[in-house]
Amino acid sequence: MPKVLVSDKLSPRAVDVFKGRGIAVDVKTGLSPDELTAIIGDYDGLAIRSATKVTADVLAAASNLKVVGRAGIGVDNVDIAAATQRGVVVMNTPFGNAITTAEHAIAMMFALARQIPQANASTHAGKWEKNRFMGVELTGKTLGVIGCGNIGSIVAERALGLRMRVIAFDPYLSPERAVDLGVEKVDLDDLIARSDFITLHTPLTEKTRGILNAEAIARMKPGVRLINCARGGLIDEAALKDALESGHVAGAALDVFAEEPARDNPLFGLDTVVCTPHLGASTTEAQENVALQVAEQISDFLLTGAVANALNMPAVTAEEAPRLRPYMKLCEQLGSFAGQITESGLKSVRIEYQGDVAGLNTRPLTATVLQGLLSPLLESVNMVSAPVVARERGIEIKETRSEHCPNYHSLIRLEVTTERQTRSVEGSLFGGTLPRIVRINDIPVEAELAPNMLYSINEDKPGFIGSLGTTLGDSGVNIASFHLGRSDAGGQALCLVQVDGPLPAETVDAVSALPHVVRAKALRFS
Structure with a gap:
């Protein structure tokens, strides 16, 4: 039975x-650290x-940990790089408190105005x-x-509903999406120069730190007036204080701070600053939503292998997981085979x-291939970290899909190019599993x-199989099965x-020394 620790109030x-x-x-x-x-x-x-x-030290002690689930959006309290290295999936719940946080930002904008x-x-x-508190309208402002x-x-x-003009900076916002939202996509410099209100x-x-x-x-x-209900550290607080005191910035509404809990902050006490104690997600509905969502996500992962809203692993639905499982085993074996016979740098x-596999979610399959491929070459590589490790080493990853497969329902072909040569290995599922x-x-x-x-690779000459069998027999190695191709x-x-058991190095050397043998190697598979 899987076991989960809930270490914060849910x-x-x-x-x-x-x-x-x-x-x-x-x-x-x-709990203390x-x-x-x-x-x-x-x-x-x-x-x-x-x-x-969830620091690197905590993760180092987490020998059985498979998943960390954050009830909320921000995961800056999790060392994702260390989690990835150890094969721990990190999930968040990006949708459960989106409305609540957005509403708080709008409320802060009204309070500020x-x-x-x-x-x-x-x-x-x-x-x-009455005369002291002269505000500004939101209507018509940018x-x-x-x-x-x-x-x-x-x-x-919500801002468009208030008849504001909305401009947006986001590197991942497509022009089509901007049109759908009714916003103007701009670069950061343009946004900074044109905005009456800026919300992060x-x-x-x-x-983005200090953006x-x-x-x-x-x-x-x-x-200008600034609103931050996202994360502390996005705004330089000392620079903001100077701008508020000079009057260049008319006001700021902040729900988040560089250091939290924020008990002593340079912005506290300024009459032009509205502060709340990180309340963006603090509604009954949001807390209920993110708690239930993270519990479901962690449960699905531990019980079925489904991955939702992960920051360091491809998504896999509960429906996909059982269909992918036999292919993932095949991918791990293909990668492991290629990795074990690779003796020079990967390019x-x-x-x-x-065939059929081309219609599935292949991202986790590719991650599994890379895990199998890199594990014989590098220590502590797992399905979560393998794609990151490959990118860090400049290994080019290409993926193609085709529904056409003449001889099998599904076929996966792995081609590995090294500094010396290109090798390939292909695999399929027999009986579907x-x-x-x-x-x-x-x-x-x-x-x-x-x-x-x-x-072993050898020249196709008479007598090879007999001499190989004799060599293994003389070494006390029992043959369980024998597969040939030419x-x-x-x-x-x-x-x-x-x-039947691990091959001694001297036995492999003896096989390598046989006539017509080009190469021999002991392989191990989990």
Whole structure:
């Protein structure tokens, strides 16, 4: 039975989801880093919000951990690189609190435009300062949206309903999507120069950190107003303070801060700043939604292999997972075979999907091929990290699909180009579930891969099979199965021999020394 730790406060209904799916669950909130590190090795899944910090040290101790699920959008409290390296899938729930966060941004914009918090405090104090709180209308103003994804697009739609002009900067926003939303797509410099209000809805990355720095703020229109309900660190807080005090920026509404909990911040106490304590997702509906969503996602992954909203792994639906499973085994074997016979630097990998498999979700299959290929060459490579490792090493990955497959229902062909040569291996499923190698370097062969195998390439000459059998017998190696193939009579031939146990190095050397043998190698498969 899989076991999940809930280390931050979630709706009790999330716990009910885990239990209802047959997953053991412990709720232990408020753990210190040392306490979390001490117990995390007992769990297959970890459900968190923003309080728990999933650091490299925590992940190093998480010997059984398979998935981290963040109930919410931001995952800056998870070391995704370390999780990827260890094969831990990191998921979030990008849709569960999108409306709530967008509504909070709109509310903050209204509060900023009409100075509602300041007027509220003044009135509670018994004052009647009508002339002091002169606001501005939103109608007709230009709103600049930085980041027009799930939340940003909702903010844009609401702003258009308020009769604002909306311009958006987002590298991933297509012109077609911009037209559908009714916004004008612009570059960042244009947005900064034209906007009366600027709202941020982008994750915090190395590229977006300080996206509104002193230089950017200086290029804004005098009297601009800023709203940040996304992530602290997107705005340079010291530069913003200077601009507020000088009057260049008329006001700011902030729900997030560079350091949280924010108990001492340079912006606190400024009359032109509206602050809330990271309330963007704090509605009853949102908390319920993200808690249930993360529980379902973690459960689906642990029970079926389905992957939803993962940041470091291709998505796999619950319906796809059982259909992909036998192909993933085949892909792992094809990759492992190619990796074990590769002895020089990889330059490119080409994967061809033919027949029925071409109609499936091939991204996880490609990741599995790369895992199998790289594992014999590099330590600690897994399905999650393999695509990243390949890119980091400059290995070109090509993927093609074709519904045409003349001899099989499905065929997967892996071609690996190294510094010295190009090799290929092809495989299919027999009976729909049984992986088989059907061709190696254009030589037909039908072989089931087993834990321990001998692979040899030889000249097709009489007596080879007999001498090979004798050599293995003299070494005390028992043959379980024998698979042969050749290009043509008298040409190059190969064999894959299944044996009962690991092959001693001296036995492989003895086979290599036989007449007509070009190459011999011991192979191992899981």
